[in-house]
Amino acid sequence: MLPAAGLAAGALWHAGPALAPVVPVVGRGLGVVRRQDDLDGVALTFDDGPHPQGTVSVLEILREHAAQATFFLAGEQVERRPSLAAEIVAAGHRVELHCHRHRNQLRLTPRMLLEDAERGRAAIEEASGQAIADYRPPYGIFSASGLRAVRSRGWRPLLWSKWGRDWDRRATPASIGDRITAGVSAGDVLLLHDADYYSAPGCWARTAAALPAILELLEARGLKSRLLRRGGAATTVH
Numbered sequence: 001m002l003p004a005a006g007l008a009a010g011a012l013w014h015a016g017p018a019l020a021p022v023v024p025v026v027g028r029g030l031g032v033v034r035r036q037d038d039l040d041g042v043a044l045t046f047d048d049g050p051h052p053q054g055t056v057s058v059l060e061i062l063r064e065h066a067a068q069a070t071f072f073l074a075g076e077q078v079e080r081r082p083s084l085a086a087e088i089v090a091a092g093h094r095v096e097l098h099c100h101r102h103r104n105q106l107r108l109t110p111r112m113l114l115e116d117a118e119r120g121r122a123a124i125e126e127a128s129g130q131a132i133a134d135y136r137p138p139y140g141i142f143s144a145s146g147l148r149a150v151r152s153r154g155w156r157p158l159l160w161s162k163w164g165r166d167w168d169r170r171a172t173p174a175s176i177g178d179r180i181t182a183g184v185s186a187g188d189v190l191l192l193h194d195a196d197y198y199s200a201p202g203c204w205a206r207t208a209a210a211l212p213a214i215l216e217l218l219e220a221r222g223l224k225s226r227l228l229r230r231g232g233a234a235t236t237v238h
Contacts, residue, residue: 030147033158037187041224044069044190045160047098047136050077050084051195054204058194058211059091065215067225069093072136075100075120077197082127089128094227096134097121097155102198105137105146113146117153134158134228138198158228160191164214166207167199173210181217189228 028034036043049055049071062069071088073095078085088095100120105113121132135155137146142157150157162184164176180190192211196203218225 030142031157032142032147033156033189035161035187035189036228039187039226039229041186041226042184042188042190042218043228044192044225045072045136045228046070046192046194047072048074048077048102048193048195048198050081050088051197051204052081052084054194054196054208055084055088057204057208059088059093061208061211061215062093062225063091065212065219065225067215068227069225070096070134070228071194072096072098072134073120073124074098074102074195074197075116075123076102077195078120078123078127082123085124085127086129089130095124095128095130095132096136096158096228097124097132098136099138102138104139105141105143108143108146110145110149113143114149114153117150121153136160158189160189162188163191164207164210166210167193167196167203169200169203171200171203171206173206173213176206176210177213177217181214184218184221184223186223 044067046058046069050073055071071093073085085095097117097120100116100123103116108116117135125131133156135150136158140159147157162180164180165171166176176192180192184190192207193199194204194207215225
């Protein structure tokens with residue numbers, strides 16, 4: 001094989017899984033979870049927290065609607081606010097691993113990725129008392145080596161089937177709600193953000209403003225917001 005062709009093939013192999021969020025067939029072929037078809041409702045998920053205003057606001061709205069959610073946390077934010085991670089679990093929700101630092105997997109070596117993930121896992125489990133089962137990468141981007149590394153730790157690679165694009169500076173509560181509920185059905189994994197550390201400033205406020213109407217619409221369609229499942233409840237760390 002010519003050197004240039006070999007480099008191109010290597011780059012394609014490395015970056016190919018990054019298509020999973022936008023090309024469903026790629027995700028299915030790689031075994032990346034986008035839906036939870038055995039769920040008798042939808043799985044509402046939040047990325048990038050915990051955040052002192054965003055997470056607290058979201059938790060209050062979820063409490064008012066008796067809804068459950070899964071929070072994919074950033075370890076560096078958990079280290080700053082460990083009590084908030086504990087509060088999420090105490091309120092009956094689930095925490096999972098997003099990262100330690102919010103970086104694109106395509107720019108990380110396998111060693112860098114695993115070091116980041118392990119630091120994030122340790123911070124989340126220590127603060128929350130709940131073991132990690134699922135992993136969602138920053139920006140929803142897996143590299144081939146990153147996907148293999150995640151599986152080597154026994155974590156399930158998980159993305160989403162619907163999102164509100166609430167991280168965009170042009171998003172409004174109405175646009176967030178319309179986008180995430182369009183065609184929603186049982187088994188969908190819904191993505192929102194309860195923090196603005198890595199996205200448009202103040203985006204959490206628009207998400208919080210959109211959330212009551214989203215939950216009301218889901219309830220009207222008979223779709224409860226459930227925890228993500230992986231063969232049962234999350235494990236407690238002792």
